[in-house]
Amino acid sequence: MKSTKSKKGGPIRKLVPWLIVLLLVAAVIYGLKPKPLVVDTAEAKRGPLTVSVVEEGKTRIRHRHVISPPVAGYLRRVELRAGAPIVRGKTVLAVIQASTSNFLDPRTKAEAEARIKASEAIRETRQADLDRATAAMDLADKQLDRQEKLRQSGAAADQDYDIAAAEAQVRKRERNAAEFALRAAASDVEVARAALLQAQAPSADQAKPIEVLAPVDGFVLNVYEESERPVTPGLPIMEVGDVQDLEAEIELLSSDAVGIAPGSDVSIEQWGGGTPLRGKVSVVEPGGFTKVSSLGVEEQRVKVRVDFLDPVPAGHTFGDRYRVEARIVTWKGDDVLQIPTGALYRKGNQWMTFTEENGIARETKVTIGQNNGVSAQILGGLEAGKTVILHPPDKVADGVKVTNGK
Template sequence: MAAPKLIRTSLYWLLAAAVLALLAWAAMREPEQLASTAQVTRGPLEVTFQEEGKTRLKARYVVTAPVAGMVRRITLQPGDAVRAGQPLADIEPATSQLLDARTRSQAQAEVRGAEAQLAATHQRIGAAQAAERLAQTELRRAQTLQQAGAVALEQLDQARSRADTTRAELAAAQADERAAAERLAAARALLADEGRASAAGKLLTVTAPVAGRVLKRPLESATPVPVGTVLMEIGDPALLEIETEVLSTDAVRLAPGMAARVLRWGGEGELAARVARVEPGGFTKVSALGVEEQRTRVILDIDSPRERWAALGDAYRVEVEFIVQQEAGVLQLPGSALFRAGDGWAVYRLEGGRARRTPVTIGLRSATAAQVLQGLDEGDRVVVQPDDRIVDGTRLKTTDGR
């Protein structure tokens, strides 16, 4: 009986010793730190920045009173469609007075200026016609090569876009020619009618220089008007572009042809756009926080089909995302996992349940991710937003249980 009792006593002591050893080990064991982790993946990466912008018409035509007189009530409303040559307003000219030397010189200068403007529009039309012919030739060539598989579909789209742009520029130049001709006719009429009284009941009809829609109409009721009074503004809402004011430090990274996206414009999804030009001059603007900033204007063309953004009008607010750089199949990690290590960068890599400080070399960097050039492999897990409680070798307990 003594032997079994001794054995039981020994087992009790051994069990008690094991429990004490376990408690001692748990008390002395390094505590775990809770951390969030993310995986190093491979995929597309874009370097972008966003700015607010507004739409504007590529060509806006201001119709003014060519003579002083009484303008009759204008019935056209903003949004009404007009065709080139359509009557817009009737003016009963006032009696023409004799011109003094200064006014006559100004009228003659107006005639010369209108003639010069008309000559310049003729040159623009010639250049636009040449550009339109070249764009059409390139489009036909691209269509032929694309059918033969010699060029990519993207090059065909670019050739088609250039053809559409040159066609629109030719139409705008021709419209400017008509507007210049109207200005010249009005300037000559001022000199020709000097000292003449208007015939009873004779009306001067102001016509539309181009086809489009009425944008603004400051006057409604019949009222006397001096020369140059704005009667209405006309434009084509289908020819919209976007104007943005970009920080000069961002503008130097942009160039004509760069891709962009139109976000939060009021409709469904995003619109494709591209940089048309970056204006060379800058200006100072005070931000909402009272900080002076150097900015410059960047103009974009909308590439998405007109049917998608037909509801957009003149001076509508939009947000534009500029795509500065983009790469496909890039090894990347969340930007919040990076921290400074001397002159370079490092991360905490999860290895065997512990944090391992790992120097990395990065390339492209967006607002949320960074390209990994050296230091990590695809599938590695890194600590996101590490704090000062995590050092090399710290035991980790991840929030996702990995």
């Protein structure tokens, strides 16, 4: 019996080493088999896309008024200093005693009369501008009221209401600017009339000193002449303005400014408050200038002026020449096919991306449009819902197996 069992178990024991060898060979082959590369992926999808440019700038008072003597004479000491509040038609900014020669000079009298006529003509023009701006503001307010009622009833989109609100705010600022210009023109008329009275005076002793009154409500911004001295017409004495009438002045690269138009949306950031302020581009100056950057590189810059749409929150002080950072929208789309820019790379002059199809990487040519640094617009080569590989490593090639690392 023992010899029979030994004979039956002999062949099986002989096969065991071969089975072990086969298992080892299979393990080696499986270990040498290429494994799918682990990659990160994203989906090509449609959605809103906004392209903007960010640049530093500063605030400035939109309408500044330079005070100068209407006639030649002797300037008495200026007591006001920068930051002093002024009241239109009440605060005396400067006192000038006209020189004797002006009283006997017929040419001075003729110039004073001509200056009055010119100042009155400018005042009438400013009045017409104010009437036009007031009518535009009233129309914008009516449009805003209509949009408010439609929005409450659900018949208007929030975007239409926001557009109407921004338009009303802009028209209000234009109206305030026109009113400021009218006040300044009226002040010029009064100064011109005072100069004529001086020219008609029989002698210097009988003439009263000319008091230059504040043309607007606001503050003294700069004082150029504070000591007593002889002055001539047109010599700057001081500069005044209203710090509530602010705008932002942004210096953009000319290559960025070409894509910006008046009316573009702006977000004012890094101004000292926690919430960005909304704004709109009012003017893109047509002329550029050369500026040397901090790295010593000459750059062509263009000044862009921005109107504030939101008031400064309570508790914050905003003044002239304060630093701000503006994010200006250069392009905007509501339904745009886009992918992350990390999925793109260059191959010659062509933009490429890797798509993932059933675990296989496929190299795909794409045509891109707008790019904001985070997402890029796809004009051709991809469809919505396709999976693209983010930041493809060097080992990724067309036909290579890949797997999502998420």
